[in-house]
Structure formats: structure tokens, C-alpha cells
Amino acid sequence: MLQRSAGNHAVARLMRQAKPQAEVLDEFPTDSVAPEAVPPEARVLKGPDEPAEEASLGRMLLRKEEDTKELCPKYYRYDTKADVASYNCAGLAWRTYDYRGDLDAERSAANAGSAPAGKPGEVKHWFWEYDLRLETDDGRKTEASHDFHTVAGVVDKAGKDPDDVYTKNGARPVFGPGTGPGSKPPARDRARSNDPSNKEMSTQDGAPLYKKRWNFKEVVKSHRCPS
Amino acid sequence: MSKLTFPPGAVRCLVGDHLIERTDDRWRVFRVDDYVAVERLLVLTRDGEPDELIAETPDGAAPRYAGPHLLLTAYSERFESSAAARAAITDQALGEAQAGVCRALSEFPAATTEVVR
Numbered sequence: 001m002l003q004r005s006a007g008n009h010a011v012a013r014l015m016r017q018a019k020p021q022a023e024v025l026d027e028f029p030t031d032s033v034a035p036e037a038v039p040p041e042a043r044v045l046k047g048p049d050e051p052a053e054e055a056s057l058g059r060m061l062l063r064k065e066e067d068t069k070e071l072c073p074k075y076y077r078y079d080t081k082a083d084v085a086s087y088n089c090a091g092l093a094w095r096t097y098d099y100r101g102d103l104d105a106e107r108s109a110a111n112a113g114s115a116p117a118g119k120p121g122e123v124k125h126w127f128w129e130y131d132l133r134l135e136t137d138d139g140r141k142t143e144a145s146h147d148f149h150t151v152a153g154v155v156d157k158a159g160k161d162p163d164d165v166y167t168k169n170g171a172r173p174v175f176g177p178g179t180g181p182g183s184k185p186p187a188r189d190r191a192r193s194n195d196p197s198n199k200e201m202s203t204q205d206g207a208p209l210y211k212k213r214w215n216f217k218e219v220v221k222s223h224r225c226p227s
Numbered sequence: 228m229s230k231l232t233f234p235p236g237a238v239r240c241l242v243g244d245h246l247i248e249r250t251d252d253r254w255r256v257f258r259v260d261d262y263v264a265v266e267r268l269l270v271l272t273r274d275g276e277p278d279e280l281i282a283e284t285p286d287g288a289a290p291r292y293a294g295p296h297l298l299l300t301a302y303s304e305r306f307e308s309s310a311a312a313r314a315a316i317t318d319q320a321l322g323e324a325q326a327g328v329c330r331a332l333s334e335f336p337a338a339t340t341e342v343v344r
Contacts, residue, residue, distance in 0.1 A: 003302065027264050089286070099289060100287075101285075101287060101288050101290070102289065103287070103288055106287065115257070127335055132285075134271065134281060134284070137270075138272050139273065139274075140273045140278055142269040142270060142281065143270070143271060145285070145288070146288070147286040147288045148287040148288060149247075149286050150287060168286070169286050170284075170287065171258075185286060191284050194283070194284045194285060194290065201281070203278075203279060203281075204279055209281065211286075
């Protein structure tokens with residue numbers, strides 16, 4: 001609680017002292033937002049080896065990673081040495097750093113856990129599956145496919161949900177830290193290339209391409225901390 | 228998930244090599260014509276009609292065609308043994324050739340595939 005309070009005061013101080021940043025911070029109603037929703041000027045996505053200090057807004061909001069470090073070290077930040085193109089969301093969520101792209105297998109893996117009990121140290125997994133298509137504002141669209149996203153984090157010493165959850169979409173970069181529910185893919189966002197460049201995609205005539213997601217199903221289960 | 232990595236357990240062959248694949252109790256022969264990376268493309272439609280092609284950009288799901296892939300010439304003859312297949316390669320008695328066959332390299336595990344250089 002002391003850490004949390006200190007963090008909140010630090011954020012409030014930052015908002016008072018830095019007018020332009022305060023405008024950015026005002027856009028954050030919670031302690032986590034979808035990476036796509038973060039304004040570029042506030043996108044401070046630091047690697048786990050970088051110092052957790054004033055340079056990162058994410059760090060200012062971070063409260064529980066020290067609990068994670070003690071309770072389930074494998075989930076303390078993430079391995080920045082792993083090739084970001086070689087693992088996806090599930091590889092990060094399970095900290096196996098491989099490309100786990102079989103939706104059925106990942107649904108089963110998530111479902112194999114138990115109902116969350118709020119027990120310190122348990123690893124809470126969020127798994128979403130949904131229909132997905134690409135579309136433009138002028139009505140062009142692709143056929144739907146079925147896809148998924150998943151994240152995981154460690155329940156803290158107080159039995160509360162983690163706020164040091166990292167997320168990545170396909171072979172794209174890692175974003176975070178944030179919360180589990182805050183990592184749920186949005187109903188619509190810009191389509192980006194499935195590689196570390198994460199470039200926004202457009203049609204040949206320059207129309208922005210968007211991903212539309214619907215028919216969401218969610219699984220939230222807790223698993224043991226892996227050794 | 229790199230298209231540029233030899234899959235674990237798969238044979239490592241060169242362009243121009245022949246592959247002898249065991250299927251059940253028979254053997255068949257392919258010639259390796261090229262290594263290729265296969266990418267799924269999505270059809271973007273306008274009013275229900277194809278408009279342009281877009282590179283797939285999945286979320287968590289794996290890209291549809293994990294590679295690398297081989298472009299092969301497949302031969303029609305089937306053989307009782309790998310030795311008979313090797314002899315047929317030497318004798319150029321492999322039967323009808325079908326070019327442009329594309330298969331994932333991972334479909335040729337070393338346990339059931341012989342490489343003839």
C-alpha cells in the first residue's frame with residue numbers, strides 16, 4: 001500500500017509540474033490502457049532491464065512488480081534477450097518465449113487452470129478468442145478468421161490482480177506494464193504488420209486498414225507459478 | 228517464427244537434391260527446385276467483389292503457412308525400397324514429373340526422408 005500511495009503521489013506531482021504531460025495523463029482513467037490507445041508522446045515502453053524511475057510513465061504507475069519478483073520470479077518483467085519475432089502473446093504469457101499459435105491448444109492450456117482464488121503468487125491468465133477481419137472506413141473488408149490473445153501476471157501479496165502484466169500481439173513488440181483486463185484487444189484498432197516493425201497497414205490507395213474484432217469469449221484462470 | 232530457420236528434425240537439402248520419402252511401405256521421389264517462403268494473402272472486397280490483396284496480419288494465431296517451404300518436382304513412380312528409388316534416380320526412371328509442388332520443409336523429417344545429392 002505504501003508503494004501504491006507513493007506511486008500515486010508521484011503521478012499527481014508529475015501532472016502538476018508538467019503541463020503538457022498532465023494533458024496526456026488526464027487521458028488515462030486507469031492504470032493501464034491498450035497500447036494502441038497510448039498517445040505517441042506518452043508511449044514509454046521500457047524494457048525490463050531499464051531503471052524504474054522518472055523516465056517512464058509506466059514505471060510511475062507500476063506498483064506490484066516487486067511482489068512478482070519475490071513470489072514468481074519468472075514473471076518479473078520479461079526476457080528482453082528473447083527474439084521478439086520468435087514468440088507471440090502465448091509465448092510471453094507462459095514465459096516460454098516460443099510461438100504458440102494454435103488457438104485450440106492455447107484455449108485448452110488456459111482452461112486447464114483453476115478458478116482464480118486471489119492467492120498470492122498464483123499466475124492469473126486472461127485468454128480471449130474472437131472473430132477478426134480487416135476493414136476500411138469506406139466499407140471494404142476481408143473474410144473473418146478466428147483469433148486469440150492472451151496475457152498473464154502474478155497475484156500480489158495482498159491477493160490483488162497484477163498491474164505488471166506485459167502483452168504482445170503476434171510477432172510484434174512487447175508492451176506494458178499494464179493490467180490483465182486492460183490487455184483485452186479492442187473491438188477495433190489499426191491493423192499493423194505482424195513483425196517487430198509493427199507498421200500501420202493501409203490499402204494500395206492509402207486508406208487505413210483496421211482490425212475489427214467481435215464475438216469475444218473470455219477465459220480467466222489461475223495457474224501455478226512455473227519453476 | 229522465422230521463415231529462415233531449418234525446422235528441427237527436418238532434412239537439410241540443397242536445390243537440385245532428390246528427396247526419397249517413405250509413406251507407409253512405399254517410397255517416392257521429389258527433386259528440390261527451390262526454397263520459398265509462403266505467405267497467406269487476404270482478399271479485401273468492395274461490395275462483395277475482390278478489390279486487392281492484403282498480407283495476413285493475425286493476432287495470436289500463427290501465420291497460416293509456417294515455413295520454409297520447398298518447391299518440388301514430384302515423380303509418379305512408387306518404389307518398394309529406398310535402394311530401388313536411388314537406382315531409379317540414377318537411371319532417370321522416376322516416371323511422370325509434376326513440377327510446382329509446394330510442401331513445407333517440416334513435412335520431410337529426417338526419420339522418413341533420405342537426401343540424395
